[in-house]
Amino acid sequence: MNHDYKNIKVIGFDADDTLWVNETFFREGEHRFAELMAPYETENKVLQELLRVELDNLPIYGYGIKGFVLSMMECALELSNKQIGLDTIDDILQIGKTMLHKPVELLDGVEEVLSILEPKYRVLLLTKGDLLDQERKLEKSGLSKYIHHVEVLSEKKEKNYQDLLDNLEIKNEEFLMVGNSLKSDVLPIINIGSKSIHIPFHTTWIYEEIEIDDKTSYQSLSDIKQILKLLD
Amino acid sequence: MNHDYKNIKVIGFDADDTLWVNETFFREGEHRFAELMAPYETENKVLQELLRVELDNLPIYGYGIKGFVLSMMECALELSNKQIGLDTIDDILQIGKTMLHKPVELLDGVEEVLSILEPKYRVLLLTKGDLLDQERKLEKSGLSKYIHHVEVLSEKKEKNYQDLLDNLEIKNEEFLMVGNSLKSDVLPIINIGSKSIHIPFHTTWIYEEIEIDDKTSYQSLSDIKQILKLLD
Numbered sequence: 396m397n398h399d400y401k402n403i404k405v406i407g408f409d410a411d412d413t414l415w416v417n418e419t420f421f422r423e424g425e426h427r428f429a430e431l432m433a434p435y436e437t438e439n440k441v442l443q444e445l446l447r448v449e450l451d452n453l454p455i456y457g458y459g460i461k462g463f464v465l466s467m468m469e470c471a472l473e474l475s476n477k478q479i480g481l482d483t484i485d486d487i488l489q490i491g492k493t494m495l496h497k498p499v500e501l502l503d504g505v506e507e508v509l510s511i512l513e514p515k516y517r518v519l520l521l522t523k524g525d526l527l528d529q530e531r532k533l534e535k536s537g538l539s540k541y542i543h544h545v546e547v548l549s550e551k552k553e554k555n556y557q558d559l560l561d562n563l564e565i566k567n568e569e570f571l572m573v574g575n576s577l578k579s580d581v582l583p584i585i586n587i588g589s590k591s592i593h594i595p596f597h598t599t600w601i602y603e604e605i606e607i608d609d610k611t612s613y614q615s616l617s618d619i620k621q622i623l624k625l626l627d
Numbered sequence: 628m629n630h631d632y633k634n635i636k637v638i639g640f641d642a643d644d645t646l647w648v649n650e651t652f653f654r655e656g657e658h659r660f661a662e663l664m665a666p667y668e669t670e671n672k673v674l675q676e677l678l679r680v681e682l683d684n685l686p687i688y689g690y691g692i693k694g695f696v697l698s699m700m701e702c703a704l705e706l707s708n709k710q711i712g713l714d715t716i717d718d719i720l721q722i723g724k725t726m727l728h729k730p731v732e733l734l735d736g737v738e739e740v741l742s743i744l745e746p747k748y749r750v751l752l753l754t755k756g757d758l759l760d761q762e763r764k765l766e767k768s769g770l771s772k773y774i775h776h777v778e779v780l781s782e783k784k785e786k787n788y789q790d791l792l793d794n795l796e797i798k799n800e801e802f803l804m805v806g807n808s809l810k811s812d813v814l815p816i817i818n819i820g821s822k823s824i825h826i827p828f829h830t831t832w833i834y835e836e837i838e839i840d841d842k843t844s845y846q847s848l849s850d851i852k853q854i855l856k857l858l859d
Contacts, residue, residue, distance in 0.1 A: 455724065455728070455763075456693060456759070457760075461688060461694060461697060462693060464697060465696060465697070465720065465723070468700070472713060472716065472717055472720075477717070478713075479713065481704060481713075481716075482709065484704065484713075484716055485704055485709070488697065488700060488701055488704075491697070492687065495687045495688075496687070525689065526689065526779060527687075527689035527781045528687075530781050531687075544794050547758060547779075548758075549758050549759045562776050562795075563794075
């Protein structure tokens, strides 16, 4: 085993875009919304305005599909100056329902990795988004049997992680977090003295993108199966 | 101390309508929605249809204000046969935002009871609804200092409670749940062999109302402060 990971007893996995496809469905939803708004604005402008509305609403709506739909609704009223048809309002509701019914597409190697780690570690699923929707995806994923505990967090900042570790009586040096977001899964974890492994996904929500200074070092893997070698 | 409660080490409190006012705001939201729909249907019919849409959507939207707003939107399209104005769509979005910004109104005696129980028991807040909205209310309530751990559940059925107790390593016979809903806070708790105290609120969402058979016995209090006597 790599010396760095010898103390690890608990592994937290991010879910969306770490275990299964998610951001791709938001990209599809945004693209469909831009099509609906095409009579009023270019796709570029629509996506820019939608992001602005989403970020404005983040403090009250939080992450997840329901807040995304409510923000599209608000953005549609604004961009069209309340000229859109009610069929479009209906279409926006359907974008959300379609997303909430998507099948779960596991990423390569995920099941193998979890099945090997589960007997040796306490495995947690730590995610943002709508609680019910995340539970739905976990159930559909067939991964429940490898997960000891699921926690949906309203944010993934230092304090949220520290509170969680305290509640579950986990020591910081025994905790490893694995995820695709530098902002949510890597930096806060480094800052509380736990270990982190970054596994990038091909698309990231702009809001999750961050600049990393040259001095911050973290482990990044292109394939989740490489975790097994690191921990072996 | 009442003999029944001598083993209790952990007390779970429901939040909405047990610690603070909530259902009243949903009633206000529904009433405002019925006003908006008045050109199309009677208030009675509007509320009946809204409930139907909400229950249809419960498996995908879950509990909470965001799902409530999305269901009002869908109901408005249906009841008006897509004839409502876009101002009304905007008004419905505002019903939700108003609810999400409501100040928190603590119920009588709540702070006194929590402040007395907190040093002697592990106090949990166990609630349904939107995660972020529940965290907002807890923060605004000023009650955080009395709560050791908060858990937002997608449902409050036997399995949800049992999973929670297992995760937090709490024995069933050491757990007492306090809440206003017979369906969510009392019956499932009795069924897993834990203790429960019912404190009714003056209004209950129809979906939470249940018939209780004569043989089920449970402790019901009209005033949360009576808990102190029971546990003393």
